[in-house]
Amino acid sequence: MDNNVILSDYYQKNLSELRGFAMKIVKDEFIAKDIVQDTFIRLLNMKEIIIEGSLSALVYKTLQNLCFDYIRRTTY
Numbered sequence: 001m002d003n004n005v006i007l008s009d010y011y012q013k014n015l016s017e018l019r020g021f022a023m024k025i026v027k028d029e030f031i032a033k034d035i036v037q038d039t040f041i042r043l044l045n046m047k048e049i050i051i052e053g054s055l056s057a058l059v060y061k062t063l064q065n066l067c068f069d070y071i072r073r074t075t076y
Contacts, residue, residue, distance in 0.1 A: 003043075003044070003049065006050050006052055007043055007050065007055075010055055010056075010059065014059075015036070018036045018039070018059070018063060019032050019033060021060065021063060021064075022036055022063055022067050025067040025068070025071070026067050026071065031070060032067075035063065035066045035067055035070060036063065039062050039063045042066075043059065043062060
């Protein structure tokens with residue numbers, strides 16, 4: 001399957017859960033929504049083939065990293 005199709009399906013099925021995860025870290029609903037979108041934009045730009053079995057781990061790790069990057073940028 002194509003990366004875009006895999007990511008689109010995953011995004012639609014898990015959007016509220018991903019926003020909740022980001023919200024717990026950044027403590028701001030609007031920032032959490034933006035970070036979730038940024039996560040999928042980053043993943044859509046990947047050249048490597050995405051394996052469905054490891055997609056969840058990839059998404060959550062990327063999302064977590066972007067949340068921590070946001071916190072780092074805003075605390076300095």
